[in-house]
Amino acid sequence: MSTAFDVTGPLPTGVTVLEASAGTGKTYTIAALAARYVADGIPLDKLLLVTFTRMATGELRDRVRERLVSAEQGLSRALAGAPPDRDEVVRLLCEGGRDEVERRRRNLAHALADFDSATIATTHGFCQEVLGGLGVAGDVEPARADERGAWWDPDETARFGRWARRLWDGLLQVEEIVHR
Numbered sequence: 723m724s725t726a727f728d729v730t731g732p733l734p735t736g737v738t739v740l741e742a743s744a745g746t747g748k749t750y751t752i753a754a755l756a757a758r759y760v761a762d763g764i765p766l767d768k769l770l771l772v773t774f775t776r777m778a779t780g781e782l783r784d785r786v787r788e789r790l791v792s793a794e795q796g797l798s799r800a801l802a803g804a805p806p807d808r809d810e811v812v813r814l815l816c817e818g819g820r821d822e823v824e825r826r827r828r829n830l831a832h833a834l835a836d837f838d839s840a841t842i843a844t845t846h847g848f849c850q851e852v853l854g855g856l857g858v859a860g861d862v863e864p865a866r867a868d869e870r871g872a873w874w875d876p877d878e879t880a881r882f883g884r885w886a887r888r889l890w891d892g893l894l895q896v897e898e899i900v901h902r
């Protein structure tokens with residue numbers, strides 16, 4: 723039996739996979755975690771947020787941006803002396819001394835200013851990005867599109883997914899992909 727994930731609990735380290743049914747709050751949780759990591763000093767461009775469909779990616783991108791904005795504004799209000807925020811994540815980020823809260827607010831503001839550097843993508847889009855970054859060494863055929871314009875080849879997608887996972891886990895180096 724699984725337990726509910728607490729967005730105000732200790733921040734997970736390493737790769738975190740959230741598996742849950744539709745409508746259970748995955749996007750809310752991912753956006754809240756992104757705001758917490760960024761507030762604590764992890765640059766937004768160091769986070770990898772991956773989902774399955776283009777529609778879900780667009781929704782996730784919007785919700786992460788909204789979450790960063792609301793957290794930054796909540797911290798600004800707290801620093802100005804406003805009563806505690808009703809948002810549990812903002813309340814958590816307000817804990818600590820004034821300098822610490824201001825540092826978190828600045829981290830969030832910086833992430834918002836550089837939001838386009840965020841990697842929020844579909845699984846396929848991320849794999850294409852990794853392989854595209856290898857240039858000709860990636861040795862892949864040009865992307866094919868289905869009727870919706872999505873790149874899709876089940877065999878290649880599975881292989882790229884395994885490579886991406888091994889790259890992410892540090893078990894595979896780019897040089898190994900190039901020499902295969």
